[in-house]
Amino acid sequence: MAKPPSTEAAYRARLLSFRADPADDERAALYFEDGLLVVDAQGKVAAFGEHAQLRPTLDEATPVHEMGDKLIVPGFIDSHLHYPQTEMIASPASGLLPWLENWTFPAEGRFGNEAHAADVARFFVDQLLANGTTTALVYCSVHRESADALFAEADARNLRMVAGKVLMDRHCPPYLRDTAESGYRDSTALIERWHGHGRQMYALTPRFAPTSTEAQLEACRTIAREHPDIFIQSHVAENQDEVKWAAELFPNRRSYLDVYEHYELLRPRAVYGHCIHLDHEDRRRMAATRAIAAHCPTSNLFLGSGLFDFDAAAAARMPVTLATDVGGGTSFSMLQTMNEGHKVARMGGHHLSAMRMFYLATTGAARALDLDAFIGTLAPGSEADFIVLDPAATPLMARRSAQAEALEDLLFALAMLGDDRTVAASYSMGHCVHRR
Template identity: 55%
Template sequence: MSASLQAHRGAVLYFTDDPRDGDGSGQVVHHEDGLLVVEHGRVQAVGPADALLATLPADITLIDHGSDLLMPGLIDTHIHFPQTEVIGSGGRQLLDWLDDYVFAVERRFGDPAYAREVAEVFLDELLRNGTTTALVFCTVHKTSVDAFFAAAARRGLRMIAGKVLMDRNCPEYLRDTADDGARETRELIEAWHGTERLSVAITPRFAPTSTPEQLAAAGRLAAEYPSTYIHSHLAENPSEIAWVRELFPERRSYLDVYDHYGLLRERAVYAHAIHLDQTDRRRMADCGACAAHSPTSNLYLGSGLFDFDASDAAGLRFGVATDVGGGTSFSMLRTLGEAYKVAQMKGQRLTPLRAFYLATLGNARILQLQDRIGTFAPGSEADFIAVDLQATPLLARRLRACRTLSEKLLVLMTLGDERAVRQTYIGGNEAVIHDQNES
């Protein structure tokens, strides 16, 4: 963490609440010429540059970002670090895609050296795209989680990750047992949870690949360690749902499987949640579980279209996620653009203001980290990005024609990608991002 006092000048944007379908009055803070003051890795103050500059010491380190947009670091609520190696594979639907591509690659993560190598590539890609926190799937190998956390700790990142639990309906070489999976997850919790800026997620892959015994063991861990996260998949694909129905005929629904085994609570995040009824959405809302909408993955694998309106009507909190490697980009900007299109296909509306809220404070709330990240509130951790609004000729040209903040954000999430992220800061320090082409 930086020990010096710094002031970053540029346009400033952050959110204080969900703007939903409104104009952001009361929920959006935007200064065309703003100042972000950082000390000891935390936000000390934020506001209009002219007003704040007069209150600061004359010898303060002032970093002028020009017309760049300063905003909290982006947050990804569902992503698979091993699937960095399969992004853009195939074109199959979910179950075939897992069998044909994913499982064979995940096998390699039993090798600690390989896991360490990919962890570095993965974190470089996150930071290059302005993502400063993520909820991450590793593999069934405990070594994959150790490698990931060690790499994240060296960079000072706030990350959440877990070992996959998978004791049936998968290749033998990726299978654990109910007892071994619980033991290794417990060891990871004791070693890493709450260390540095790291947290552990209890991570059954999805209901079909865990026996009732394993799901029950996961539920016991969740009760024993309430500050941990629960991370899995839910109602992504019709064939998957039919399979769950065959495996758990006594349960009312896919969600009810997780509920029965004690895996619905605050800090439980379920990816996709596309094919749910309102009973299930309300149940998730009542117990505090959340959904991670993954639009590029849902479109790429043909899984379906997330229902924003039904989720809002049920009070179900949801965030946005890349879901690499079923998802096709590490960029949360591109992900927001695809989420906008999903809403359009449903005849619904995702405003640009709400989209950027979801990628920052909204996703922080999903992870119950809103007092630390996703915001510029004084005392929050100074993970932020500088967005170059002139990153490409087309982006610059289009933004010059925009009259409102909402119009600008829509163009940014339509045309923006990693090229628009000029700098990523972690705890007030500019992140070091390696050029993989040089390795």
């Protein structure tokens, strides 16, 4: 009797994953110059290691995709971006608050229209995958329809996505304003519909403290208590004017960050964008509560918000991830985000190695988000979300990469010179969802 065809697939290439933070362990990287990644029929990683050792263990019918000198890494995880801002990316302004008023709010006002939300959601997800991002923490607009559209698009492609409807009940245009009651009702309905549906996960999303009344923040506290496994996402201490404004609106709180802690919104899986203008106590509280700082270098530079302090974050043991912050950020590419992140760190006297940048965008993000049992790694049993990077994607990259004698040198070249052209393919649960 003929053997049934194999349902496994294998990929031969250079392989990189991580078992620890390179900042803490010089043996953190798991790297195979000639590696083999085996994916089972359920879209999980079955094996990961040296080609010479694993090839003899394969069923003779298992297809082996030969990828030469390309590099396979876990899919990138973007921990902070806004899909309703896709079409107004690269819009000029003198700073954060005028940028919100003149560009962001008008763009987000269109997302009550289901057809528009669905159209932008498709394009947005296309852009993520073209840039090697297989999981993202996404802000929708205040409209429930916007969240439904994004989740539906991600679900149709079987992506692990985290998103939420924005909550704003003051200091915003009337067409973007909800209430404490409607925000609670809509968020709860979206949680019930999408959180845990396939690979979708929900994030409670107050935009930032100045645009929520105390009643709405109390409603957020209630939702967070009722759903302890959901994510929380917001902004904090991005811009000096914003920090001053928050202090005027919440005079009884020790700091801007303390507003969120008062409403029990600092906890594991709580992600705060920017975290630039924090003090020592703020960083200590983030570390103690395991709340996460999403560092958004392209956005911080574009809007002139300030420079993230890597040394202070490291000293406090504060969890940190990398994020594009589209559309304040100017690129969907996590490689371009690494490029700017390295420069921001250098301006503060900190050397951010390429190894650590790749860790922060993959395994480090998954660990910070409590998702490392599922994504961010090539470990057996994990979901086979991975990307294929081409060091010869452009003539300059090919010439530069040919000079790389060590892994750090190769990764640094990818981070400094790479963009969407570097991403040869993106895979979700073992299925190719983008090919250049």
